[in-house]
Amino acid sequence: MGAPGLVQVTLLFTDIEGSTRLLRSVGDEAYGQLLDALGSLFRSIYAAHHGRVIDTQGDSCFAVFRNDPLDAMAAAARCQHALAGQAWPGGCEVRVRAGIHVGHFRRGPRSPDETYVGLDVHRAARLCEAGHGGQILVSDKVAQAVEGRLPPGFGLKPLGEFQLRDLSGTDRLFQLLAEGLATEFPPLRALDVRRFNLPLERSSLLGRETQLAELHDLLLRPENGLVSLVGPAGVGKTRLAIAVARKESGAFRDGVCFVALAAVSDAELVASTIVRALGLQESGGMPLEEVLIGYLRDRGLMLVLDNFEHLLDAAPLVAGLLASCSQLKILVTSRAALRLRGEHEYPVPPLSFPPAFPPAEGLPDHAAFHRYPALALFAERAEATASRFAITAGNFSAVVAICARLDGLPLAIELAAARANILSPGEMLAHLSRDERHGSLDLLTGGTRDAPERHRTLRGAIGWSYGLLHAEDQALFRLLSVFVGSFTVEAAAAIAAMMPAERSPGAQTDPGAHPGGLSRFAFLDALGWLVESNLLQCIEAPGAQKRFQMLETIREFGLEQLEAQGELDRALHCHAIHFLRIAEQGEKEAGGPRQSEWLGRLDEEHGNFRGALARLFGEGGDAPTGIRMACALWVFWFRRAYLREGSRWIQMACALCPPDVPPLRARLLTCDGSLARMLGDFPRAEKLLEEAATLWRVLGDREGLAWALSHLGLVKQWLGELDSGVELLEESLSLRLSSGDRRGIARSLFNLAVAEDFRCHYARAAELYRRTLDAQQELGDVWGTGRALGYLAKVALREGDHARARALCQQAMALSRQVADKWGVGLAQAGLGGVALAEGQHAAAAAMFSQSLLTFRDVGSRDRIAECLQDLSSLLRQAGRVEQAVQLSAAAVAAQQGGTLALWPAVRAEQEAEMRDALSILGPERFQKAWAEGGAMGVDEAVAMARELGHLL
Template sequence: MSLSGVEAFSARLRRLRHTAGLTQEELAHSAGLSTNAVSQLERGLRRHPYPHTLGALADALDLDGAERAAFVARPASLDRSPGSGAPSTSPEVLPGGDTPLIGRDDEVTSLVSRLTGGSAGRLLTLTGPGGVGKSRLARDLAACARGAFADGVVFVPLASLTDPSLVVPTIVRAVGLREEAQTPPGELLSEYLRDKSLLLVLDNCEHLLAAAPRIAELLSVCPTLRILATSRSRLGVRGERACPVEPLAVPEAGAPHHLARISNAPAVRLFMARVQDADPEFALTPDNAEEIAEISRRLSGLPLALEVAAARVSFLGSTQLLTRLDGVLGLCGARDLPERQRTLRATLDWSHDLLSRAEQVLFHRLAVFAGGFDLEAAEAVSAGGELTSDVVLASLENLWEQALVRTAAAPGPAGMRYGMLEPVRQYALERLADSGEEDQVRARHADWCLTLAQRVEPELSGSDQSRWLDVLDAEHGNLRAALAETLRRTDDDAGLRLAVALRRFWYVRGHLQEGRRWLQEALTACSSAAPPLRGAALSALGHLAVKQGDFTAAQSSYTQALELATAPPSTRATAAATGGLAVVALWTGAHERATRLSRQSIALCRETGDPSGLATALNVAGLVEIQRGRHRDAAVLLEEGLAVSRAAGDEGLTAAHLNKLGWCHLEGEHLDQAARSFGDALTRFARLGEQWLAADCLDGLARVMLARGRPTRAARLWGAADAQCTVIGATTLPLDPSVYERLTSRARAEIGEDAFAAAWAQGAALSPDRVLGEALEEIAIEGAAENTPAAHGADRSPGARSRLPRDPGDALPAPRGGQIGQ
């Protein structure tokens, strides 16, 4: 009498354990199971072990090849009687998730609809990098779709196979069939499934792609069969519908800190669920929310990384964990996961080993890109040796197919961009370090960044500067990495040249503190650099310090720059440093000195014939005259500067002059003209991403609104202006603090302290785009109704005047900021 299925499996497990020379306790420990679990399996008391349990046992028993395939597939027929043909019971074997699926509700709904819909897409492949949760999602999809398949669902784990020819025999056993000597497994399977309404889940196909044609053939002869596959790359057969599985969404970086927003992010929800599995008392609080949000961002929302990291919170706490995330690759996850998924490194090793030699080399080299890359950058930095440009292109495509490289959500300014999830990049960096060519590749990357920055620098004072600023924004992570790399060098001044090339980008895009830090570090590291280069860096430091209200530092930087401009003599550098000192004098109340220095700067710029320098000098001189109350003189200077800026095509300097002219119009009580000038300048600044100068326009528009009897709108604009300065770390002080305080006090008195505070807070909460839209709408409405007495009814306070207050003690209206233009 033959053994039953249960007895045969029990006997086989005992035999294999004895052959391996293991006790039940030793086998249980090696497989990450309890001794009782192994005992129950050997006695036939546990009839439906999970596939990952069988995989763990197979690993512990060191099984491979056909023997391993037979072992892990055996439980599909544990309770079936022997015989050929159809199984005696339902073939359904679907491992369930022991925890709820988090953050995938929309995906599940959409994919279940596709699985159970019309004839299109009978082969659905979930693709994505290791650790993103493809297998888990597949199990939940199959469970949700089960009712749509009269003949059930069969889950077929393929990770343990090494030979593509074993895929079909493994499926045969999984559905409960017995192989027959006279019938090939493919024919047996096709005949059995031909009229079945069944969902076949093929898990982990990426290393068995040679079997994909057999899968396609099976679908062609079984019209009601559906297949759900998981793979790090597409199977590559006709009729396949690839569905990329993305990491879980993380809280937006730089967004206002709201506990509810952070706690609702799917990545944080998964992280917290796993933390609370180990420590039910751990909670998300205002004190740790930003740390946990940053952990989820640093791990790129990758579910396996989140689960592995969460298991350490009880031991390390969120603060320590955040500082030690680089070590998360090798930490172990849940013991009931397959061995290759217990650590991130094991998961990524699995993917890495599937790559060709050329693909592995490219994968390692691309890791130096800290902020993504386009094809041109990949070729420039990675090509060399065995990697020609053609090989880079072909290998990059396969890395993308394998989900080790991802396309960006939207093309960058220079075209399609690519990148890696941060845990994947960290792994590739380790491999690069092991390869012995890290220093060489990092040097090529730094040189590429320097070449890019120097190529873009002259474009940042042209008509297309917004697009070029976007190019640098897209490469910001790479530029930071290149600065760190070049400043480690002691034999050249590349770091200082890179910092100087980026100075205008830092000015305009509001990276004030960061720009100061890099420039100071570069000056220290490149102490022997030529005087013109050091002088340019010092002038840049002065400009950034002015924006932050650090006038002592600005004075020191400009003074040193002026000294360097004389050795060798440079009229252009002297003009720039002199203009900077004029601004510092203005901010510190030395108006006569500011006038003298600004006029010297203009004369020097006329001598050099530098249109950008001249426009900047005229802008500074006009600002000085506004502050001195000489608005007609200011207007003459600013109109000339506006003409020069427009002729040079400099969008930023054109906006700066329009802004200052708005203040001149405001003083003359030409409110329509003032509003239009401020609005035009604000639009240009918004296009450039310049927030400090935009805030100056908002201050001017707020004063226009107050003069028109709209104190609530004024408070809202002041709040927006203050927030835009604060977010980039710029000074929020106006040049005319007494007038500014008097005007804001008037608005408070007219609408009440509570209403003023509410309007201010509403303005502060607006995004720059929303602020721009509201401001331009307000200008259009007010401009159309300027001569209509009732136009401002609801917001006009009793007795409000249509002009700014001019008490005898008032200083004249002046801009908030002492800008020196762009």
């Protein structure tokens, strides 16, 4: 017999909210009758919608639906309607919650039934558990399965991304909307990971009750939009900020967003870092500050900007966000204040401890150590390292003296306490006292005599902890300081293997040796010892690999030690070479079947790429290596929409490119021109790409020429030279066909299809889109396949094949989400809205167009915002709201004119026809008034109006 197959079914879980309270209220007998009646009611409804009950336990019910997720949704809504009209014992209220999920199960070899066990069943049950009585929750899989084909009267409300109890990973959840059902409920009983992206706390926060209470009062005051936690390194600003944000998160309906800035080397990159932390992207020419303001303007949200002290030139960005977003609060941690109007500076004090040199009556009793946060922190961290450690009468005075010598700085205390497994408090104190006169600490404080005393104290504590390491561990610690942000074990091992090992004269070199000649196992032991010593942190990471990072102050010290040992240049070179290899491998993989994995990996290493490029392009750097890295990262910046940042690095590379290397200059010009095209700077893109094409022709490089022409043709299109653009794109395709470059062929096919579509040659565009899809699927290019499917859906919609258009959009949506292509998601959403509009489903069309509008606003694509506004205008005109349709159409024109991209000719022709129709309906005076009102709107005002009107349909 053949192997059992998999079948897809929809799972529906229900249970009664507050069942225990209900049981106590009505009694055992009446409760049993209630459950029987409820079960009978649900079974009959499920059967009418092709579903059946699989199991009941107490007040919970598990049912499956074999035909279509819409059946389960209709059944759940009908159950809620039936409950509202049911009379229950004693007049009690029965409130049922429901969760709907799609799963695949194995069909038994001897039975038509399936075995319903596995994670999908647990996920459906946890989904139900997260809701409230009267609420129907739907998983992302269900939402994708029904997208664009909800029946009239039904809708899906996106709730965000959550982690369900006892399950790994996260889920995008939706609430089913149906006529007659409640729409507003309390927050879900699940962790909202989108709204609260705060780092996991490594340990408890001790001794900050006063600060937490004071910051609570500060943040509640409307006038305090910006609160800055200031203080020396190691005083615990970040830890306090995370605790404040976690404690106050309930006061912000749209959540808390933590933005780590330690790895950002340039103030120019702060805006793009915030954009990424908020889950947005950049696309098109809209300035990033405008993208942020558009997203944050009406949101009640707290931004936590951590480690701002080296980016103070970005302070005007913070001021601009606060000036435009009235409900926004910003909490900053910095060694220096931002010096902005309205900023409330909050100095973070060190932890308190008893006087180190007490008066005659002596120290307080050792049993009262927990009253002093510095001592409590020392005890907690020491016990974590040495389980038998305790503060006693015998060691109490030494612990007090240690905390006093370390000025109550939490990081310094943690570093000292981490040695409790090898040193007693008395021995620690002796070492700290002796090392104050030791030459190693002269190195620590050399060059920083003007630093604040507490900063020097912290550096002394780091140096003391470093001095207790073996030579091999010290070498590894120094080397790890070259990483910017976080790193993997594999990256650390790779760079360590490139460093020369210390060895005695005549000793054999082990090619696999690490710093100090460590073996692989000794290397891992040393890495673990650095973590135990609090000199290195193991952090939670979304991928399968563990990642590590150093606190910025510790990293600064490590870099100084590298320089003092004469190892800095070599270590930075090894770091750059390793990440150059990663970038070049990523360039190869980014267009193939492993692109999702590799784009994610490149994202994780972005801090290291930034750090390497900054050094390579800096004074005394290695420009040739930096240029290679920038060229290799072009695809990553292009596909992950780091457009402005990528353009900035490429321009730096261009400035450093030797004039006598034409192939390199041609490549850089093509990279720069393509990014300029994506940013909508067409005059600049044209100049760059024409120069690149000329160089490629002189060099006789057919692939380079095809690459430049594939972008230049689209630039010509947007500059109004439609025929010229198509000629260039056809030449690009011809060159690639002759060379057999499969990836290049797919890209040239797609660009030519877009150009033909733009000039309304629909049959030719349809043929090219289909050829593009075949080529992208053959390559396994998920990103390109998603884009091709989205455009093919437009073809199907024009041809009147609504079912095919819907299916293509759904496929495009799934693939675009897989590779985090938000622009592709927005394209699919707009397509689904077009299908619904064509079928006369005004509510569904309004929902999809509104989602698409928000998606394109969140990626800064002004041209697509204009198209969405025009789509909604068409919808309003069909729904009889002609005056408002005129307003949105005028707003679309204003949005388009504020950018660099024009409406597509077909869209413009449709707009003109609709406006002529509207003019005949309204008359000149009313039409002109509505047009003027719409044209005066800014993008944000138009988006808000469009969404509000969409909800009314």
